[in-house]
Amino acid sequence: MNPTLHHLLQKHLPPKANTWLEGKLTALQTDFQPRSFYLAFGACPRFLGKDPLTFTEAELSSLTVAYPNFSATEWTTDQLGRILLATALPTETNVEVLDTLFGTADYRELIALYKGLYFLDNAPDFVPRTREGLRTNMTGVFDAIALENPYPARYLDEDAWNHMVLKAMFMQRPMYRIYRIEDRKNAKLADIFLDYAEERRSAYRPVSPELWRFIDGFVTDRARTALEKTRETGTPLERRAVEKVLAPDAEAVSWNVIGREVETALAG
Amino acid sequence: MQFIDPHVHMVSRTTDDYEAMAAAGVVALIEPAFWLGQPRTEVGSFKDYFSTLVGWERFRSSQFGIRHYCTMGLNSKEANNEPLAEAVMELLPLYATKEGVVAIGEIGYDDQSAAEDKYFRQQIELALELDLPILIHTPHRDKKNGTYRSMDVLEEHGCDPTKVIIDHCNEETAREVLDRGYWTAFTIYPGTKMGNARMVDLMKQYGPERIIVDSSADWGISDPLSVPKTAALMLQRGISEADVRKVTYQNAYDAYSQSGQMDEAHWQDAPEVDQNQLFSGNSVLRAGRRTSEQVEDADNIVY
Numbered sequence: 001m002n003p004t005l006h007h008l009l010q011k012h013l014p015p016k017a018n019t020w021l022e023g024k025l026t027a028l029q030t031d032f033q034p035r036s037f038y039l040a041f042g043a044c045p046r047f048l049g050k051d052p053l054t055f056t057e058a059e060l061s062s063l064t065v066a067y068p069n070f071s072a073t074e075w076t077t078d079q080l081g082r083i084l085l086a087t088a089l090p091t092e093t094n095v096e097v098l099d100t101l102f103g104t105a106d107y108r109e110l111i112a113l114y115k116g117l118y119f120l121d122n123a124p125d126f127v128p129r130t131r132e133g134l135r136t137n138m139t140g141v142f143d144a145i146a147l148e149n150p151y152p153a154r155y156l157d158e159d160a161w162n163h164m165v166l167k168a169m170f171m172q173r174p175m176y177r178i179y180r181i182e183d184r185k186n187a188k189l190a191d192i193f194l195d196y197a198e199e200r201r202s203a204y205r206p207v208s209p210e211l212w213r214f215i216d217g218f219v220t221d222r223a224r225t226a227l228e229k230t231r232e233t234g235t236p237l238e239r240r241a242v243e244k245v246l247a248p249d250a251e252a253v254s255w256n257v258i259g260r261e262v263e264t265a266l267a268g
Numbered sequence: 269m270q271f272i273d274p275h276v277h278m279v280s281r282t283t284d285d286y287e288a289m290a291a292a293g294v295v296a297l298i299e300p301a302f303w304l305g306q307p308r309t310e311v312g313s314f315k316d317y318f319s320t321l322v323g324w325e326r327f328r329s330s331q332f333g334i335r336h337y338c339t340m341g342l343n344s345k346e347a348n349n350e351p352l353a354e355a356v357m358e359l360l361p362l363y364a365t366k367e368g369v370v371a372i373g374e375i376g377y378d379d380q381s382a383a384e385d386k387y388f389r390q391q392i393e394l395a396l397e398l399d400l401p402i403l404i405h406t407p408h409r410d411k412k413n414g415t416y417r418s419m420d421v422l423e424e425h426g427c428d429p430t431k432v433i434i435d436h437c438n439e440e441t442a443r444e445v446l447d448r449g450y451w452t453a454f455t456i457y458p459g460t461k462m463g464n465a466r467m468v469d470l471m472k473q474y475g476p477e478r479i480i481v482d483s484s485a486d487w488g489i490s491d492p493l494s495v496p497k498t499a500a501l502m503l504q505r506g507i508s509e510a511d512v513r514k515v516t517y518q519n520a521y522d523a524y525s526q527s528g529q530m531d532e533a534h535w536q537d538a539p540e541v542d543q544n545q546l547f548s549g550n551s552v553l554r555a556g557r558r559t560s561e562q563v564e565d566a567d568n569i570v571y
Contacts, residue, residue: 038362039365042362042365042366042367043365045367046528103315103319104315104318104319104362104363105319105322105323106319106322106323106326106366106367106368107322107323107326107327108367109366110323137324138323138324138327139327140327
């Protein structure tokens with residue numbers, strides 16, 4: 001069981017919810033039965049509520065040790081309760097037990113499960129599950145894996161990582177919110193994104209200004225041609241993005257700022 | 269007006285239907301677990317179907333601003349395959365306690381066979397154990413006897429009629445169902461069930477108490493706009509707006525919110541309907557025509 005998470009939930013849950021959760025944790029540890037784990041996991045919203053939790057700065061820094069980037073998203077009581085229950089499973093069998101749960105989970109359960117994988121002691125064992133999860137078309141579930149979650153950057157190999165990033169672009173997700181997006185850029189990804197930009201142009205479809213972020217640092221001749229064309233014909237935001245690649249300037253806005261502008265434009 | 273369609277099988281419907289329902293004022297719907305038009309042969313097909321009801325279909329619906337709930341159950345037709353039925357019964361407790369599951373259903377009789385009776389009773393017991401409402405499917409053939417028998421069995425198991433919805437009622441069964449204290453639901457489904465003009469007459473005869481209107485739209489020739497269209501006809505034929513609201517919104521809400529899983533705040537505050545998730549970047553509204561004129565032009569599609 002994750003001690004940091006356990007300690008903080010104990011501090012933040014009202015007494016009745018705490019008693020319920022402690023009862024379930026004790027039962028899991030004294031006599032582990034998959035069925036009682038599934039029922040407890042399912043019942044978390046009912047007994048713990050679904051309100052977002054607010055942590056102090058000190059609490060957040062302890063959580064960040066266990067889970068980098070913890071403070072970037074909102075966490076609700078049922079979500080953290082479910083994750084704590086999952087961390088209480090014996091690691092020898094948790095892949096099998098959680099696979100069954102993943103196979104029957106509802107929307108909100110899937111989000112909690114994928115957000116929480118990083119907390120598990122044998123987190124690397126869940127790479128196949130994460131890759132399966134990324135095949136979803138439910139935006140909220142995809143976001144739970146791809147955005148702000150430290151799991152993919154740490155555990156996915158280059159091909160799996162590239163597929164996730166590409167799919168995020170296809171789904172028009174805010175790319176700048178992918179944790180460690182900058183560190184894991186690579187030449188292969190840049191090349192695929194160039195193909196993608198050309199495909200979009202042929203179809204008279206817009207190309208996200210955030211795409212050029214993945215070309216930045218990998219400017220081949222082919223990339224230069226595409227960048228120059230965009231500088232001539234692109235929208236103002238696209239021009240700012242390609243300019244940033246073609247003529248690096250310390251004063252230029254950051255990719256995160258460009259990403260936020262793209263996100264705002266899409267939401268509007 | 270706002271409507272709830274408390275019985276509609278959205279897995280069989282298109283995004284056009286979702287759009288039309290949202291435009292017509294449907295704010296929430298309930299998708300009962302049923303059969304798919306042909307019998308399933310593997311328990312895994314049920315598992316994936318149940319997962320769809322609490323996952324993908326819920327998400328698909330939310331993208332149109334309609335709140336999606338469901339009921340879980342083994343339908344009477346497929347209860348006749350006993351080895352399969354046994355396996356489905358083992359699966360049910362896993363899904364019956366999920367969020368947004370507002371009843372056990374639709375259960376009851378089709379042929380009124382011994383196997384149907386067995387699993388009907390087992391599922392009544394499951395609903396009692398979990399304190400969930402029950403949605404009863406009354407049969408097409410031998411309807412009157414099937415309906416009465418369903419109520420007899422429910423009463424034998426000690427069910428509270430105010431926690432049971434008897435669906436697909438008609439002129440022949442309505443009086444008895446109402447008199448015995450059940451929620452009395454009518455399905456406006458051309459051809460095999462009710463027509464909406466008949467529904468108006470029934471309303472005039474019985475008034476609005478404990479009466480529920482639904483579409484049961486599915487893979488057959490049916491109409492996902494049955495509820496709003498019937499409401500319009502009721503208003504046109506002189507039934508008060510308050511009464512129309514009862515049978516097309518409030519009664520269904522009162523019946524199913526007894527599950528503790530359905531709350532008006534879900535669609536009135538709509539915290540989980542994120543505009544960004546709604547209108548951009550997903551496979552349902554893929555670079556969709558709803559996003560903007562620009563995308564429409566860019567896709568070179570002429571509407």
